[in-house]
Amino acid sequence: MVVTIKDVAKEAQVHMSTVSRAFSMPHRLRPETRIKVLEAARRLGYRPSRVARALTTGRTHNIGFIVADIANPFFPPMIKAAEHAARARDYHLFIADASEDPAIETELVGALAKQVDGVVLCAPRIANAKIERLSEDIPIALVNRKMAGVPSVTMDVVQGARTAIEHLLELGHRRLAYVAGPRQSWTNTQISRTVHSVAEDRASVTVLGPNTPNENAGFTVADAIARAGVTAVLAYNDLLAIGLMEGLHNLGVDVPGDVSVIGVDDTVLARLARPRLTTIVVPTADAGTSAVDLLLQYTASDDLAARTAGHVSLPTQLVVRDSTAPPPNSAS
Amino acid sequence: MVVTIKDVAKEAQVHMSTVSRAFSMPHRLRPETRIKVLEAARRLGYRPSRVARALTTGRTHNIGFIVADIANPFFPPMIKAAEHAARARDYHLFIADASEDPAIETELVGALAKQVDGVVLCAPRIANAKIERLSEDIPIALVNRKMAGVPSVTMDVVQGARTAIEHLLELGHRRLAYVAGPRQSWTNTQISRTVHSVAEDRASVTVLGPNTPNENAGFTVADAIARAGVTAVLAYNDLLAIGLMEGLHNLGVDVPGDVSVIGVDDTVLARLARPRLTTIVVPTADAGTSAVDLLLQYTASDDLAARTAGHVSLPTQLVVRDSTAPPPNSAS
DNA sequence: TAAAATTACGCAAACGATTGCAGGGCGGTC
DNA sequence: GACCGCCCTGCAATCGTTTGCGTAATTTTA
Incomplete structure (x- = not known):
């Protein structure tokens, strides 16, 4: 058949x-036979048959791509770019959604391991130690996590968070809050540290979280923000920021009149939200492309000893829109 | 190793x-040996090794999932649901992005064919005849397209569009426009027909398009809308609707004061846009789940003759928000 | 033009599983 | 107690490619 x-x-x-x-x-054949x-x-x-080929060569020409939550608009552009990059190199992408659950994430790389040449973990929620262990079984590339010996691409969110906080300080804010993301998120740690170190003795900072990074959680945390007596907040991502804005609006707290809000990711939502969200632009598409590049490059050398784990750090930047303003009584 | x-x-x-x-x-083994x-x-x-297994059994336990544009927020919830459904049945998903291009779409099913048990085409842009041909090589399931002999799930957008138009007519609108989507889209045809048949002699309808279903196109078409002298428009999807609203805003045309706008899909964006977009809710997640169910069910029977192509139609409904109102001089 | 070097291609053994066939062991029946 | 049948497990072919090895064919070199 x-x-x-x-x-x-x-x-x-x-x-x-x-x-x-x-x-x-083809070059090892006489032109006429080749044509024939x-x-x-x-x-x-x-x-x-790629399947049969995979069996003999040991290379499937497939890549596993595991994300925390496909529905989070942070990921689709990354997936899209990764898929295109992979296809350009004759690779195909397995997509899997870990539902923000470390256990599922681990299980997924196990399940995929046998039919891919490597897997990229996007914004992994699992511990470094476990990643280390997994990467002994199968080549792994990381997005938004940095580990020695493992290829990785990170977005320089430290830089972004720094300018964000500086922006708030310049506007005159002195009481800040950070609405944290998942505890296991590397990005979360980076931002959190940066917020503290930049604010230092120039402003106080309250941390609220950890939170699941979706709008609901943001909405819920609004109450605590309102009570915390802060005038500006940086959220782990746009989803939290937008949920928070809705929540605040709901409580009669004005953004940015009473409280300024900054998000992270610059997803499509940021431009659409009202007020339009000030946020940190991160190059998600580039990250997707780089991740498959690094992974493929890593798996290219057959002898494992010679493998070299590349790393790329992508720049981020603050885009100021309408959700940030001077604190309430700065005019008085 | x-x-x-x-x-x-x-x-x-x-x-x-x-x-x-x-x-x-397992049941064919003596318990003690099985345990051993x-x-x-x-x-x-x-x-x-799923690869080796695939070679002998002829079933890869993989499914191809081809979408027009991953970045369109219409798709991620569908992909997510499909992936989960597949995983629950021990299947994995290949995702591919056709970039709204029929040629790429065709090429993709060819590329995937050898390593999947079937592929689901979401909102396909390719012609029926070609789908028919492809489905001889590999089982295909359709989302938002209906074809005899091919398993498919559609969203009853006719029902949705009807209520949308009725809603506009009730508000008093008499000059309507339909901002069309891609020519090859089945959904587009359905909506277009419905708009005409429902409006019939109760209102005029101008069609603008076809358009690529993204915000840019919507923004661009705003000019034509403003000039068309219509008081209400239904757009092929939320992206077009939102782009259109931005474009109108940009031209000083008020929504819904001067022009009412309705979208389709109820993506996350619809709630966020200002004014909040009146739109037609479609059950994307259900569609994803049903699609893999239908596909798997279709491929289950080994003898091709006995295969039966199921079809499911999912209900849609209008959700009225802030982008629709009576036409301008209805008060005078 | 014969020997040497190279090239082109066939042969068959893998890769890691599945599966029809068959044989050995064991219990039940007459 | 011999025979039949079932249950359990081993044997070996098979799925569709790749690839090291060898040989025949061709080209190069002297």
Whole structure:
């Protein structure tokens, strides 16, 4: 029913191995036989079986791509870019959604391991130690996490958070809050540290969290923010920030009149929200592309000892919109 | 390096075939040997190779999932649901992004065909005839397209569009516009027809398009809308609607004061946009789940003749928010 | 033009599982 | 107590490629 290499061999009156070579090492064939084979293949509509090929070569030409939550608008552009990059190199992408759960995440790399050449973990929620262990079984590349010996791409959120806080300080804010994300998130740690170190003795900072990074959690935390007596807040991501803004609006707290809000990611939502959200732009698409590049580059060398784990750090920047303003009584 | 069925066989002192059976047909084994094997497998950390298994059985336990544009917020919830549904049945998902291009879409199913048991085409942009041809090579399930002999799930957008238009008519609008989506989109055809048939002699309807279904296109079309002298518009999807609203705002046209706008999909964006977008809610997640269910059910029977292509139609409904109001001089 | 070097291609053994077939052991029946 | 049948497990072919090895064919070199 399906046409195999053997059919092509018969059609072209050569041996299977010659057909195989016509595809994988064309230059080792006499031009006329190569043409004869390719012609026969075309005639029969032959497509090599990637499965069979994978079995002998040990390379599936597939990549696993695990994200915390596909529905979080932070990820789709990254997935899209990664998928295109992979395809350009004749790779295909398995997508899996870990539902923000470390256990599922771990399980997923195990499940995928046998049918991919490597997996990229996006914003992983699992511990470094476990990643280390997993990466002994299968090449792993990380997005938004940094680990020695593991290829990774991070977004320089420290830089972004620094300018964000400086922005708030310049506006005159002295009582800040950080609405934290998931505890296991590397980005969360980075931002949190930066907020503290930049504010230092120039402003107080209250931390609220950890939170699941979605709008609901943001909405819920609004109450605590209102009571915390802060005039500005940086949220772990846009989703939390937007939920928070809704929550505050709901409580009659004006943004940015009473409280300024800054998000992170610059997802589509940020421009749309009212007030338009001041946020930190992160290059998600670039991250997706770089991640598959690094992974492929890492898996390229066959002897494991020689493997070199590249790292790339992507710049971020603050985009000021309408959700930030001077604190309430700064005019008085 | 990797542990194979042979290693387990040696460890458990049985033949490979016994190991194989311990997994695929446990009941055919004496309990003690089964335990012995499973125990050995566990000790060695054995995981069957899905690749090798695929080669003999002919079933990869993978599904291809092709969407027009991952970055369109319409798709992520669908992908997420589909991925979860697939995983629950021990299937994995290949995601591919066709970039709204029929040629790429066709190419993708070809590329994926050899390593999946079937592919679901979401909101396909390719012609029926071609789908028909493709589905001879590989089982296909459709989302938002209906074809005899091909499993499919559609969202009853006719129902949704009807109520949307009725809503506008009730508000008093008499000059309507439909901002069309991609020509090849089945949904687009459905909506367009419905708009005409419902409006009929109760209102005029201008069609603008086709358009690529993104915000940019919506923004661009604003000018034409402003000039068309219409008081209400239904857009092919939320993206177009939101872009249009921005464009109108930019031209000093008030929504909904001067022009009412309705979208389709109820993506996250609809609630966030200002004014909040009146739109047609479509059950994307259900569609994702149903699609893989139908596909798997379709591929279940081995003899092709007996295959039966199921179809499910999912209900939609209008959610009225702030982007619709009576036409301008209805008060005068 | 014969020997040497190279090239082109066939042969067959993998890769890691599944599965129809068959044989050995054991219990039940007459 | 011999025979029949079932249950359990081993044997080996198979899925569709790749690839090291060898040999025949061709080209290069002297």
